[in-house]
Amino acid sequence: MTAFLTKPPADSAHWTSLFRTRLDDAALRDIERETGDHILNPDLGPYAKWDGPPRDAAVLIGIVERSDGPNVVLTQRTGHLKSHAGQVALPGGKIDPTDNGPAEAALREADEEIGLAPERVELIGNLAPYLTGSGYRVIPVVGTIQDGAAFRPNPGEVESVFEVPLGFLMDPANHQKLSREWQGKRRYFYAMPFGERYIWGVTAGIIRSLYETVYR
Template sequence: MTASTDTSATNLTDWSQHLEERLALAASVPTDRETGDHILNPDVGPYAFWKGPPRDAAVLIGIRNTAAGPSVVLTQRTPHLKSHAGQVAFPGGKIDPDDNGPVEAALREAQEEIGLDPAQAQPLGHLAPYLTGSGYRVTPIVAEVRDPVQFVPNPDEVEDVFEVPFEFLMNPANHQKLSREWQGKRRYFYAMPFAGRHIWGVTAGIIRSLYDTVYR
């Protein structure tokens, strides 16, 4: 899909319509495409650290209008968590049996983690599933977050809630490709550092997937 890469608009009404149209167009094209950590590491495989069947999860890519333009809602996880402690992440988690699909799961998790009322999040569409090395098959849900909103971090999971300009995240010049050694091999991943926040790994990979879906 070919689309303009101009992300300078400041009116979220325009951007929400644009995003909804592009996400719907992407969903309407028959494809078996999935994305994930393995895209940059094809020799490792999609579930590098997990031996069992994949576990379904969902995250919320919340986009909110600000005076400076659209911004993306992210969290800084608390440092005491057993996994991904202290990392930047989207609100989200495993899809529970009681959830009616990934949209409901993403909205539930956002309410639990950052106090976002589901009535204030208007889903616009979803990205292709993102496969993680830890065995999750994550469905990213893109939603417009409507004001007035006040985020209340759940101290058991979230240390802070912050926002990053949509324009910054959708600029491929800010998509760094880094690597670390893992089991004797170089493992590559995206990183998008912003204002002292280290956005990398799965979160950066999902942001890159949003860019690829909407602007390429």
């Protein structure tokens, strides 16, 4: 693991095989397990801002192989959105009734948000559901993106598309545990600053879940 974190492998078959094996193992072992904001904040409850059942959503952890190693594709949301404006996010959104499960929803949303054609993605597996304080139950879908796939940000939702080395995101030394005051209490969250990009909150929490699933 140490060699991977300090220098991502040049051979994509190495990490894709590792991820597929660990995700398959996790699905069998932790089928009822859920992660989320409440893990760091048990006194807030899993749906701190929502009354009633959670809304189902899915995001794509898309990994593309580059000459210097694998990268994760992320987005910077536009500043005019009603929620999470200007924040770093994984492509994704609510699961529609017409979607055939979380994988189809994640691929549809990635197509709508960044112009990533579904046929350019090879699915590897899913992480455990991630519960957010805003009332969503998010299924992170992991997949590899074919080299040469074009990204076209939807200006109505996405300001820019960028990539972060997988080795950086999978290094726990880059996982900061921070806090802010929320409703009179300290709320803890993960942050993974990368240059001018501030990765935090649910996005960082899902990336942390990927690390804990694959490397711990």
